[in-house]
Amino acid sequence: MCSSAKEYDVFLSFRGADTRNNFTIHLFNALKNKSIKTYMDCLIDRGEDVWPSLERAIEDSHVSIVVFSKDYASSKWCLQELVKILQCRKDVGQVVIPVFYGTDPSQIRGQTGSFEQSFAKHVRGLGDNDIKVKKWRDALTEAAQISGWDSRNLDESQLIENIVNDVLQKRCLRRPIELNGLVGTDEICKNVEILMKRYKVIGIWGMPGIGKVCYVENVKEYSHDRLISKLLKEEICIPNVVGFQYGLKRLGNKKVFIVLDDVDSLDQVKYFCREYRDLNEDSIFLMMKWIGSTRKAFNEIHPREGYEVLSASMVEYAGGVPLALRVLGSSLRSKRVDFWKGTLEKLKRYPDKAIQDFYKMSYDGLDEEEKKIFLEIAFFHKGEEKDSVTSILMACGLEARCGMVVLRDKAFISISYNNTIEIHDLLQEIAFEIVRRESSEDPTRRSRLMRDTEEICTILKDNKGTDAIEGIMLDLSQIAEMQLRADAFRRMNNLRFLKLYKPSDQCAGKISLPEDLDSLSDKLVYLEWYGYPLDSLPLNFCAKFLVEIRMSHSNVKQLWQGIQEVSNLERIDLSECKQLIKLPDLSKAKRLRWVNLSGCESLCALHSSVLSSDTLITLILDRCINLQYVKGDKHLKSLENISVNGCSSLEEFAVSSDLIESLDLSNTRIEMLDTSIGRLCKLGSLNLEGSPVKHLPTELCLTSLKVLKLSYDGLVIDKQQLHVLFDGLRSLQILHLKECSNLTEFPDNIGILSKLQELILDGSSVQCLPPSIKHLQRLEILSLKSCKKLRSLPELPPLIHEFCADDCAILKSVSNLKTFSKKMVGKTKHISFKNSLKLEEESLQSVMKSLHLTMIKAVANNVVVRKHRGGYNYNSMEVCLPGSRVPGEFLAYKKSESSSIIITELPDSEWLGFIYCVVLSPSEGIRKEGAKLRCQCQLVGGQKGTWLNKAVSELNSDHVYVWYDPLHCDNILRFHPPKVRFEFSVTTDEGEVDGSIHIKECGVLLISFSLVESVLQELELHLPVDLVEEENVLAPEEKPIACYSSQLDTPSEDNQNKSMDLDKSKGLLQERKNALVQRTECTLPSNMKDVAKQAEGEGDSAMAAQLLENLEGPLLDDHVLTLDDHSLMKGHGGPALFRWLQDQALRSASVARYAEQMRRSGSKKV
Secondary structure, rough: OHHHOOOEEEEEEOOOHHHHHHHHHHHHHHHHHOOOOOOOHHHOOOOOOHHHHHHHHHHHEEEEEEEOOOOOHHHHHHHHHHHHHHHHHHHHHEEEEEEOOOOOOHHHHOOOOOOHHHHHHHHHHHHOOOOOHHHHHHHHHHOOOOEEEEEHHHHHHHHHHHHHHHHHHHHHHHHHOOOHHOOOHHHHHHHHHHHHHHOOOOOOOOOOOOOHHHHHHOOOOOOOOOOOOOOOOOOOOOOOOHHHHHHHHHHHHOOOOEEOOOOOHHHHHHHHHHHHHHHHOOOOOEEEOOOOHHHHHHHHOOOOOOOHHHHHHHHHHOOHHHHHHHHHHHOOOEEEEHHHHHHHHHHHHHHHHHHHHHHHHHHHOOOOOHHHHHHHHHHHHHOOEHHHHHHHHHHOOOHHHHHHHHHHHOOOOOOOOOOOEEOOHHHHHHHHHHHHHHOOOOOOHHHHHHHHHHHHHHHHHHHOOOOOEEEEEEEHHHHHHEOOOOOOOOOOOOOOOEEEEOOOOOOOOOOEOOOOOOOOOOOOOEEOOOOOOOOOOOOOOOOOOOOEEEOOOOOOOOOOOOEEEOOOOOOEEEOOOOOOOOOOOOOOOOOOEEEEEOOOOOOOOOOOOHOOOOOEEEEEEOOOOOOOOEEEEEEEEEEEEOOOOOOOOOOOEEEEEOOOOOOOOOOOOOOOOHHHHHHHOOOEEEEEEEEOOOOOOOOOOOOOEEEEEEEEOOOOHHHHHHHHHHHHHOOOOOEEEOOOOOOOOOHHHHHOOOOOOOOOOOOOOOOOOOOOHHOOOOOOEEEEOOOOOOEEEEOOOOOOOOOEEOOOOOOOOOOOOOOEEEEEEEEEEEEOOOOOOOOOHHHHHHHHHHHHHHHHHHHHHHHHHHHOOOOOOOOOEEEEOOOOOOOOOHHOOOEEOOOOEEEEEEEEEEEEEEEEEEEEEEEEOOOOOEEEEEEEEEEEEOOEEEEEEEEEEOOOEEEEEEOHHHHHHHHOOOOOOOEEEEEEEEEEOOOOOOOOEEEEEEEEEEEHHHHHHHHHHHHHOOHHHHHHHHHOOOOOHHHHHHHHOOOOOOOOOOOOOOOHHHHHHHHHEEEEEEHHHHHHOOOOOHHHHHHHHHHHHHHOOHHHHHHHHHHHOOOOOOOOOOHHHHHHHHOOOOHHHHHHHHHHOOOHHHHHHHHHHHHHHHHHOO
């Protein structure tokens, strides 16, 4: 796989229970902050098989970071990952960075200490001679010998910083063609493997200096005879050239794949390729030379002490280009640190002359127009949207469409996946230097000004501009304040590009003008001035060439007076211009596409020319609080998006376009919708929240509508209208009907909204929900907050993870909440009945029992997850109910009415987690909002502590809070404490104790295997099959009991979704307990009869017969499987056979090897 095609920069391998919530998550965030795309196992999609996903992620990563924690070896998944990582290191040169987190590398190499204990458990389960155990041991030994990072020598923050810098450097070395968008490589890499099957000579193309020739520079690691001897597995004792030719002819009888690393001599490559014709036609040669360039740069594999950061900075500056590394290395080799620092500072201003001269030759090969386009992009348009840049350059008189194609083909620029223009940092530096050389001493004689803030400010403040200046780009966050004169731009008659901008995450300095501005260039194509201080542009301003104008947060009242010839104008951004009172006549803006006037509070009317444009696509008028109407007399041909959210004075809205996809009319005074809205066939989102719309159009058949939001007390809508409405909105995913006092009933046909994911009915007058709501299998969010007339709740869909029935004053009856679903793995479930004080005791008990069982099921699921991966995609829950006592389920464990401190002992084994419960009682007459419920856990006899904060909103009476957080539990249980001390408190946002709410009771429920078992028996419920099998969680070789056991039949399709009987459920639970505690494996088939039975069950009788006839008996290491191409490669018996082979690979090296060959080569006989 070509490196440019890989999806991830880094793959993180770690044991979740040890480091997920501390070191690993901090490292993940640090890598993410440096734009290093990192794979962590939480990225696995719901329903996706885990091991294939992990395997693909490892193969699709350039670097693997392995965090060796104390109990790393206790996880079979971690060891399986490590084997795969080292295989990728061997096969494709993947970089591996070990991190020894609180561990001694010598213990890992020798498997002593905790690693010895872990392997003792593995051996008991698999046997000391098992091939898998041997692979794991070898992998640990090999990995521990790789140079890495030791946490014992550094504090954690410095350790993370060093690792990130290490990755940045290695990413540059491994991925030069991906950094900063080097051009053409993605498409080539996708086709390289296809080309290798068809051609023997492949041309490599890319920007100058990236090392196209470096891949074929010098062969010196092996002499010819050593190379051939290694391939033939025998010594060739014939003189060099003759022996090499002889060896190649011998290799002609084999299909070989040869990787020549560190290739340096082109002559030897040519000679080798001449002899290639003697080889098997299916043989492939991969010649690579990359890491050698870095060695050549600094004449050493690893930087010397004290040079690490400087070396990384140099590599980053070079952008991974071998030529630059080689040139820089030759000048820095053997120099002192201060010389390196001085060179780096100098490079920030002036590129190295040798590098400059090299790229100047390629630049000189461009024609004059292509040179101008390249310089424009390098200075002002890096990372900008291609179409917008094309328009700007075209208005400058440059043929940008052809020019950018040439620049892309010659590898000066690239176009990213989201259609933005990218350029390598090194090429951008060359562009800066080319312009600097226009006048090295006098910046006023240069065509473009961007880098030196001080130079730009001096030119503007002192009126030193000249006709030579064509573009200025100034970051206002780099200045505190600057005062300009009225004639600051008078002498810049050729100025085409002016950008005085504020980065999104910075504060802008202030530019003041005591007088009006005399003039701006008539040639301006792009004008951006954040916080423009005047009320208009100069009176003589000419906008003839203007393509884009951006003046957000300015004091402008109007841009100009009268009608201007603005035939090139495409984009206008005057957002947050509080003083803007009107737009000019834009009737001659025949290319206008995008207008943003959000926050223009003084704007009373929109000029009619805007809503007469045949090219306008997006119009944003949010928070124009004095805008009274938006009306257009013309049917628009291109408008797709329009928003008037927060236009609190807007009463009339009439805009017509068949292409509208998003329409936001929220928080306005609009009372009536135009009937044409009901016929917008492409409308995907309609937001009317906060607007007093009384009637929806009678014809509302919006088949593309995915989002509908309504919120108004006076909306006239009833059950019958909704029934008709739902028939025409079958694509709906989000439905809000808030504050609808006229809505008392829901229609039964709500079940036809099969794609609905979010239903918000806050403040409505619904009295009950129809039973058909349980058929909304995709519904995840249901909110009934402040539904004052809601009396009862039916059975709800199982996928819901956010449910709110707060402040439902007369809600009495609630059905059991079946809130657990395997598809919801990894999502926190919030269930709240806060201040719904009329709930009957029977309903409260029913809800609590149902949610208690749901938590137990979540624990059971997390057991499997913890066993097989050490922590990911966990199920957690939070529940709030009216009540003044801790539920009875907690009474068998520590509970206190006078103290908020609980100390509980933990058994030696069997513990799985904790469920916490607190009764909060607000002081009389106080309604508190914004407090936090805090649980502090301290390991008795140890120093470890962990905290958990839960928000507590407004309460009217005593309430019971119950929650289960598996990650929090793991932070405690991973230390195997004999006792744990829990202290509960209510604090303010500042962390101080909040006296307005006190803790009335608290409890902690210890979850164990025996408790899970007893709860199931007490409630006469059964352990669901999906919690036993977890087909979407476990890898094939580590599935729980009943998947491949000869003792239990696999559930048939008829009863796949049914529960097992209680006895079998208890039996399976006990076996799972044994498997977890004792690390034992499930029983595997011992002969082919079991495999044949499985094939028979899958409907493949022919395969079953063949297996019984030819392959009966136990499988031994020296057996060879012989299957013809028809039965194996055409799919007959494939599922059963391959699942069985995967299991047998635990014990048989031969099977593993032959199965892999069958899968990859498709050969006739194996």
